[in-house]
Amino acid sequence: MPLPATTQLAVRHSRIRQSFDTLALDALVVTSAANIRYLTNHIGSAGVLVLTRQHAHLLVDFRYREAVERLQASNAACPGLRVREVPASYDEALLGCLQELGAAAVGFEAAHVTVASYDWWRRSAEARQLTVSFQPTERIVEQARVIKDVSEVDTLREAARRLDAVAGIAWRAVRAGVEERQVAAALESAMRDAGYERLAFDTIVASGPHAALPHYRAGDRILQAGDLVVLDFGGVLDGYCCDLTRTVSIGPPSPEARRLHTAVYDAQQAALATVRPGVETSAVDAAARQVLEARGLGAAFGHGTGHGLGLDVHEEPRITRPRADVPSVPLLPGMVFTIEPGAYLPGFGGVRIEDDVLVTDTGCEVLTHVPRELVAL
Amino acid sequence: MPLPATTQLAVRHSRIRQSFDTLALDALVVTSAANIRYLTNHIGSAGVLVLTRQHAHLLVDFRYREAVERLQASNAACPGLRVREVPASYDEALLGCLQELGAAAVGFEAAHVTVASYDWWRRSAEARQLTVSFQPTERIVEQARVIKDVSEVDTLREAARRLDAVAGIAWRAVRAGVEERQVAAALESAMRDAGYERLAFDTIVASGPHAALPHYRAGDRILQAGDLVVLDFGGVLDGYCCDLTRTVSIGPPSPEARRLHTAVYDAQQAALATVRPGVETSAVDAAARQVLEARGLGAAFGHGTGHGLGLDVHEEPRITRPRADVPSVPLLPGMVFTIEPGAYLPGFGGVRIEDDVLVTDTGCEVLTHVPRELVAL
Numbered sequence: 001m002p003l004p005a006t007t008q009l010a011v012r013h014s015r016i017r018q019s020f021d022t023l024a025l026d027a028l029v030v031t032s033a034a035n036i037r038y039l040t041n042h043i044g045s046a047g048v049l050v051l052t053r054q055h056a057h058l059l060v061d062f063r064y065r066e067a068v069e070r071l072q073a074s075n076a077a078c079p080g081l082r083v084r085e086v087p088a089s090y091d092e093a094l095l096g097c098l099q100e101l102g103a104a105a106v107g108f109e110a111a112h113v114t115v116a117s118y119d120w121w122r123r124s125a126e127a128r129q130l131t132v133s134f135q136p137t138e139r140i141v142e143q144a145r146v147i148k149d150v151s152e153v154d155t156l157r158e159a160a161r162r163l164d165a166v167a168g169i170a171w172r173a174v175r176a177g178v179e180e181r182q183v184a185a186a187l188e189s190a191m192r193d194a195g196y197e198r199l200a201f202d203t204i205v206a207s208g209p210h211a212a213l214p215h216y217r218a219g220d221r222i223l224q225a226g227d228l229v230v231l232d233f234g235g236v237l238d239g240y241c242c243d244l245t246r247t248v249s250i251g252p253p254s255p256e257a258r259r260l261h262t263a264v265y266d267a268q269q270a271a272l273a274t275v276r277p278g279v280e281t282s283a284v285d286a287a288a289r290q291v292l293e294a295r296g297l298g299a300a301f302g303h304g305t306g307h308g309l310g311l312d313v314h315e316e317p318r319i320t321r322p323r324a325d326v327p328s329v330p331l332l333p334g335m336v337f338t339i340e341p342g343a344y345l346p347g348f349g350g351v352r353i354e355d356d357v358l359v360t361d362t363g364c365e366v367l368t369h370v371p372r373e374l375v376a377l
Numbered sequence: 378m379p380l381p382a383t384t385q386l387a388v389r390h391s392r393i394r395q396s397f398d399t400l401a402l403d404a405l406v407v408t409s410a411a412n413i414r415y416l417t418n419h420i421g422s423a424g425v426l427v428l429t430r431q432h433a434h435l436l437v438d439f440r441y442r443e444a445v446e447r448l449q450a451s452n453a454a455c456p457g458l459r460v461r462e463v464p465a466s467y468d469e470a471l472l473g474c475l476q477e478l479g480a481a482a483v484g485f486e487a488a489h490v491t492v493a494s495y496d497w498w499r500r501s502a503e504a505r506q507l508t509v510s511f512q513p514t515e516r517i518v519e520q521a522r523v524i525k526d527v528s529e530v531d532t533l534r535e536a537a538r539r540l541d542a543v544a545g546i547a548w549r550a551v552r553a554g555v556e557e558r559q560v561a562a563a564l565e566s567a568m569r570d571a572g573y574e575r576l577a578f579d580t581i582v583a584s585g586p587h588a589a590l591p592h593y594r595a596g597d598r599i600l601q602a603g604d605l606v607v608l609d610f611g612g613v614l615d616g617y618c619c620d621l622t623r624t625v626s627i628g629p630p631s632p633e634a635r636r637l638h639t640a641v642y643d644a645q646q647a648a649l650a651t652v653r654p655g656v657e658t659s660a661v662d663a664a665a666r667q668v669l670e671a672r673g674l675g676a677a678f679g680h681g682t683g684h685g686l687g688l689d690v691h692e693e694p695r696i697t698r699p700r701a702d703v704p705s706v707p708l709l710p711g712m713v714f715t716i717e718p719g720a721y722l723p724g725f726g727g728v729r730i731e732d733d734v735l736v737t738d739t740g741c742e743v744l745t746h747v748p749r750e751l752v753a754l
Contacts, residue, residue, distance in 0.1 A: 044592065062679030063592040066723055089702045108492075115495050115513050116487035120702075136492055185569045192562045197594070198579050215421065215440040217574070302439030325466045325497075346443055 001155040001238045003041050003076035008151060010079045012039055015144050017053060019107075023137065026103040027052045029094065032112040034311040035141040037239060040078040041071055048086075048094050052101060055080040059093050091117060095124050098132050110136035139316070146308065146316045147334035152240065153358060156309065156336050159237035160356050160367035162194040163244050166233070167370040169193070174377045176225050176250050180205040184218035187233045196235025200243055200313045204232035211247070211349040214303055214342060225251040228260070228349040230342075234313065241313040243338050244368050245354035249376045257351075260297075260343050261374040264351045267291040267341040268372070271305055271319075275331065275339075275357055275364035281319050282328035288341040289321070300343040300350075308337045309356055335359040336367070378532045378615045380418050380453035385528060387456045389416055389521060394430060396484075396517050404429045404480040405517065406471065409489040411688040412518040414616060417455040418448055425463075425471050429478060432457040436470045468494060472501050475509050487513035516693070523685065523693045524711035529617065530735060533686065533713050536614035537733050537744035539571040540621050543610070544747040546570070551754045553602050553627050557582040561595035564610045573612025577620055577690045581609035588624070588726035591680055591719060602628040605637070605726040607719075611690065618690040620715050621745050622731035626753045634728075637674075637720050638751040641728045644668035644718040645749070648682055648696075652708065652716075652734055652741035658694050659705035665718040666698075674720045677727075683715040686733055712736040713744070 004012075016028065016039065030036055030049040037043055040056055044064050050057040056078055060068060068083055086093040098106060108118070118134065125132050148156065166187065173186030184203040191199065205218040208227040223229060227250040234243035247264075249257055271288040285305040292301045304320035307313075319337055322328040340354030356367040381389075393405065393416065407413055407426040414420055417433055421441050427434040433455055437445060445460055463470040475483060485495070495511065502509050525533065543564065550563030561580040568576065582595040585604040600606060604627040611620035624641075626634055648665040662682040669678045681697035684690075696714055699705040717731030733744040 063590070066590050067593070088698075088700045091702065110493035110496065111491050113492050114488050115485075115490050115492060116515065118492050119487065119513065136496065138493065181569070185566070188569070189562070189566060192558070192565070202575055213440070213443050216444070321465075323465045325468065 001151070001158060003238070004149070004151045005075055006077050006079050008149060009039065009041065011149070012144060013051065013056065013079065016051060016140060019137070019140050020053060023107060023135065024105055025107040025135065026105045027098070027101065027107070028137065028140065029106060029108040030141060031109055032141070035109070038141060038145055038311060040081065041076050042068060042078065043239070046090065048090055050094070050097055050101070052103065055082050057082045057084060057097055057101070059084050059086050059090060059097060061086045091120055091124070095121065095128065095130070099128060099130055104131055104133060105135060106132050107135045107137040107140070109141070110138060142316055145310055147332055148310065148336055149334070152310065153334070153336070155238050155240040156242070156356070156358070157367055159196070159235065159240050159242040161369070162196070162235070162237065163242055164369055165194050166190040167246070171248070171377060174223065174229060174231070174248055174250070176223050178223055180207055180210070180218040180221050180223070183223070183231070187231065191233065191235040194235065196237055198236050200234035200236050200241040204230060206230040206350070208349055209347055211351070212344045212346045214344055214350070214352070223250050226254060228253070228257050228351060230350060230352050232352065232354065239311050241309050241311070242356055242368065243309060243313060243354060244356070244370060245340055245352045246370060246372065247351040247353060247374065249374055252376050253374055256348065258374065260345070260351045263292055263295040263297055264341050264343050264353050265372060268339055268353050268355070271339045271341065272355070272357065272364060272366065275359060276362065277331055277333050277359060279331050280328045281317050281331065282322045284319050284339070285321055288339070292341065292343060297343045300345055301341060302344070303342065306338040306340055308335065310336060331359045333359050333361050378528070378535060380615070381526070381528045382452055383454050383456050385526060386416065386418065388526070390428065390433065390456065392521050393428060393517060396514070397430060400484060400512065400514065401482055402484040402512065403482050404475070404478065404484070405514065406483060406485040407518060408486055409518070412486070414688060415518060415522055417458065418453050419445060419455065420616070423467065425467050427471070427474055427478070429480065432459050434459045434461060434474055434478070436461045436463050436467060436474060438463045468497055468501070472498065472505065472507070476505060476507055481508055481510065482512060483509050484512045484514040484517070486518070487515060519693055522687055524709055525687065525713055526711070529687065530711070530713070532615050532617040533619070533733070533735070534744055536573070536612065536617050536619040538746070539573070539612070539614065540619055541746055542571050543567040544623070548625070548754060551600065551606060551608070551625055551627070553600050555600055557584055557587070557595040557598050557600070560600070560608070564608065568610065568612040571612065573614050575613050577611035577613050577618040581607060583607040583727070585726055586724055588728070589721045589723045591721055591727070591729070600627050603631060605630070605634050605728060607727060607729050609729065609731065616688050618686050619733055619745065620686060620690060620731060621733070621747060622717055622729045623747060623749065624728040624730060624751065626751055629753050630751055633725065635751065637722070637728045640669055640672040640674055641718050641720050641730050642749060645716055645730050645732070648716045648718065649734065649741060649743065652736060653739065654708055654710050654736060656708050657705045658696050658708065659699045661696050661716070662698055665716070669718065669720060677720040677722055678718060679721070680719065683717055685712065685714045687713060708736045710736050710738050
């Protein structure tokens with residue numbers, strides 16, 4: 001998919017600059033790599049962006065010189081970009097940049113700057129007798145990123161679509177006698193072939209009793225007849241993540257396996273049915289949770305129902321019970337997130353079913369299309 | 378490889394507790410996942426450790442319950458472990474733990490705690506009228522991790538050794554007419570087969586002019602006769618990283634390609650020859666840099682000469698020119714790091730050669746054994 005065009009980036013910049021007025025900022029220092037990419041199209045593991053009212057000052061080191069030049073020569077060039085090459089320390093270069101700009105009120109991303117960096121900035125600004133005041137800000141860029149624009153939705157839809165082919169190929173590797181790791185390798189090879197640039201996260205293949213461990217990855221356990229196997233995988237396409245979980249049975253499922261799968265399936269259906277603009281994230285979570293509680297599986301479902309998807313594989317909104325640190329928010333068109341209830345019975349195994357959804361003007365578009373029914377492989 | 382035994386973890390704890398005296402701490406809050414693993418053998422993407430003089434209080438959520446129980450039933454159990462299940466927010470659980478412990482002087486990892494978390498801790502402690510004082514600490518666990526113990530060296534040696542097989546298989550995929558991404562897929566498939574649990578970083582296959590971009594990954598460019606191709610890859614074995622770069626030629630190399638490769642090869646040899654206890658990290662860097670400068674390639678080598686390897690793929694020591702934020706340190710036996718000089722000529726291409734080394738009592742053991750000479754494939 002093409003990168004967001006210059007005009008699209010300009011829209012993003014202007015949205016961020018609205019907070020300059022509300023927060024009385026001269027500049028915002030952006031240090032999250034995903035946020036920098038969102039605002040500049042620059043892709044890198046290092047970089048600092050200083051967004052001012054006029055410009056986007058990108059601090060990058062030697063490694064990225066050519067890549068940035070190419071970007072700026074394309075129709076996805078970042079508007080207002082000023083590149084500054086960082087000879088050694090990024091923190092040092094940032095202070096130099098702020099000094100030259102004469103910025104006084106400088107916001108920074110409190111969730112992405114460590115106490116060590118912040119202390120260094122303050123001490124160094126004082127030593128240089130700068131008049132800069134650093135102001136912690138909360139999720140300014142993240143809040144803009146919650147609502148996906150057209151180019152992002154196109155990419156997320158395509159990333160999710162390609163999982164069909166992955167499942168079609170990888171399911172053939174799931175059978176009694178193979179190791180979990182071999183199944184993971186088959187999934188990852190199929191993701192490569194589908195054109196993903198990298199994995200969105202470490203692939204999970206959790207079989208038999210391992211399926212009761214929601215964060216197990218993949219080991220040397222050999223799949224056996226009667227196992228439930230949780231397969232959780234996803235790729236990154238042009239920066240955007242997809243994330244899918246299916247639970248399959250090795251051979252015919254036991255009645256208990258079937259009961260567990262049906263309960264989780266129904267919980268997911270109930271959550272999907274709630275998704276439309278205006279509904280609270282906590283209500284989506286509650287819809288899934290109530291189904292599992294009604295089947296006596298409330299305690300077996302210990303995690304949240306979903307998480308936002310985008311440049312990060314876990315981003316806003318969080319689909320959970322309301323918590324002090326994760327307030328419930330109303331759904332808005334353009335939000336993209338997973339719905340992934342699960343039930344885990346220690347010693348026996350577990351089930352999780354996960355799809356990716358887009359909130360539309362009237363309801364919900366499910367982006368992932370791999371069949372959810374319990375298949376016996 | 379087996380996990381470090383309980384006795385080994387006890388040695389690590391006692392080393393960390395020495396800083397309790399020097400810094401007058403009652404407890405250290407450890408939030409870096411790698412540091413938590415180093416001190417407890419607990420592997421997870423979430424978790425907080427509160428190390429006190431007597432105990433190791435591990436805060437984990439529901440997902441890790443079973444994994445921690447298994448760990449504690451093994452001979453790699455964490456000594457003094459007290460597990461606390463986190464119902465919702467880790468920050469909330471941490472405050473509760475500190476309150477119960479009555480800890481007054483609490484160190485935290487300034488390089489791993491964000492300003493947002495730190496502000497929340499302070500506000501919440503005040504609201505609860507706790508007498509706790511939070512003290513930023515610098516690299517306490519990282520400094521212990523710089524010197525690898527026997528179990529770590531065994532694992533790092535084995536991780537590096539397995540790259541021989543990876544190169545042996547993957548080189549067959551490097552030829553004119555294939556895409557960079559296909560070569561990356563071959564490398565990654567070979568790494569899976571070699572038993573690595575995951576990639577240490579995104580594989581780099583940079584061909585032709587792309588080889589001039591030190592942080593390029595792998596794209597759809599098709600390898601052509603005369604290309605230099607930089608292959609930079611590594612896996613994680615039982616938590617520990619290896620990292621190797623080789624540059625190969627598609628068909629016979631041009632005289633300029635040969636000149637570039639010889640210069641980088643000689644630079645690496647010069648750096649390797651300096652490695653022994655007592656030598657400064659900056660001297661290792663200077664040895665490589667001087668060779669490249671003498672060949673007129675000083676400006677073509679814009680990055681540092683190497684980085685530490687361990688649970689993180691980039692850790693201490695940094696093998697660079699001395700900088701305010703990265704002081705030069707003397708090498709000590711048990712340090713493990715890469716030596717990876719490079720030279721990059723925009724438009725033409727580039728060369729990088731990277732090996733992993735262990736500082737021994739008398740010199741250096743090169744852990745990686747893949748031939749370094751310029752091969753024509």
